Amino acid sequence: MRQLNVILLVLPLFFLVVFFCYPLAAVLRLSFADGLSGVLAALHDAYYWRVLGFTLWQATLSTTLTLLLGVPGAYAFARYDFPGKAALRALATVPFVMPTVVVAVAFAALLGPRGCLTAGCRARSLWRSRRFACRAR
Numbered sequence: 001m002r003q004l005n006v007i008l009l010v011l012p013l014f015f016l017v018v019f020f021c022y023p024l025a026a027v028l029r030l031s032f033a034d035g036l037s038g039v040l041a042a043l044h045d046a047y048y049w050r051v052l053g054f055t056l057w058q059a060t061l062s063t064t065l066t067l068l069l070g071v072p073g074a075y076a077f078a079r080y081d082f083p084g085k086a087a088l089r090a091l092a093t094v095p096f097v098m099p100t101v102v103v104a105v106a107f108a109a110l111l112g113p114r115g116c117l118t119a120g121c122r123a124r125s126l127w128r129s130r131r132f133a134c135r136a137r
Helices: 001-032 037-043 046-079 085-097 100-111 116-123
Strands: none
Touching: 046 085, 100 116
């Protein structure tokens, strides 16, 4: 029984080291191969500052919108009974149940250049086809 406990502890740790720690260490080793010169060069490039600014802006906006929608929604779910509550609760759990890649493919299928919603809205002239089209650069 003790040997089984050790195996159940060591096996996940092995996968963590092999598939997370080792690749992370390899990336850090390559990033700092020339010392701090690469990091300092990146800090002097305006492109990276724009990317960092956009990332922080997007994260702040996402967090704010999530709180503005999530807190009242959670309050309503906790305090009130209303028609469709079970269906909305099931719908709210879908992103947590489905893998991220499947959700991304579903959004691409709906909103991509040839997506169902894009084609329907384009037929009704609700938006231009370029707005939601994903393009490789």
